Amino acid sequence: MKRTIFILFLFLFLFIPRTKSQIVQESHPAYKHFYHAVIDNDTVLVIELRTFHVFPPEKFKDKKQEKFYWKTVRDVKKTLPYAKLIYSILIETYEYMETLPDDKAREEHMKKMEKEVFQQYKPILKKFTLSQGKMLIKLINRECNQSS
Known part of the structure; x- marks a missing residue:
């Protein structure tokens, strides 16, 4: 199946006659590049997708390690x-x-800001688990250390 698709694309690219084309570039948030190419009064849509990485599946020693990993991912x-x-x-x-x-x-000013921040985010942070609270502190610390 993959071989026939490859041969089809190869055939299309090799034997399509080269003609003058007009390319109109547009922006779209989901795509890296988004073009309309006009070839012999025929409009062709060309979309270049953003790069994405595919990682191999995680391998764990046991269920406990896997459970810890997914819990950490959830918390982060x-x-x-x-x-x-x-x-x-x-x-x-x-x-x-x-x-x-x-x-x-x-x-x-510090007391005023502390009071405002607690008032604004307390309902959200109250719903965090203990491990999520610890993770939040670690991540804030990491953000501070990265920018220094």
């Missing part, structure tokens, strides 16, 4: 967006605090 997927968000809030707050004139104003 759930907490990584919040870690990035919290890190951006930390950076923004730190940059603003550098502009404040004295320590008293900095402390007041």
Whole structure:
């Protein structure tokens, strides 16, 4: 089956007459490149997909290791967006605090920001498990160490 498809494509590319074509490029979020090529008053759609990686299936020693791996994957997927968000809030707050004139104003601003952040994210973070909370702290720490 694959061989016949390959031969068909080879035949099409080798024996199609070369003609002048007009290429119109458009952008689309799902595709890397998206073209309309006009060949002899016939429109052909050309789509170049984004690169994606396929990894071999994971191999585990036992069920316990596999369970730990998938639990960690679940925790990272759930907490990584919040870690990035919290890190951006930390950076923004730190940059603003550098502009404040004295320590008293900095402390007041820090208390205000802490209260706002807790009020905004407490309902979400309350639903995290203990392991997800630990993962969140590790990921925030990793974000801080990466940018330094």
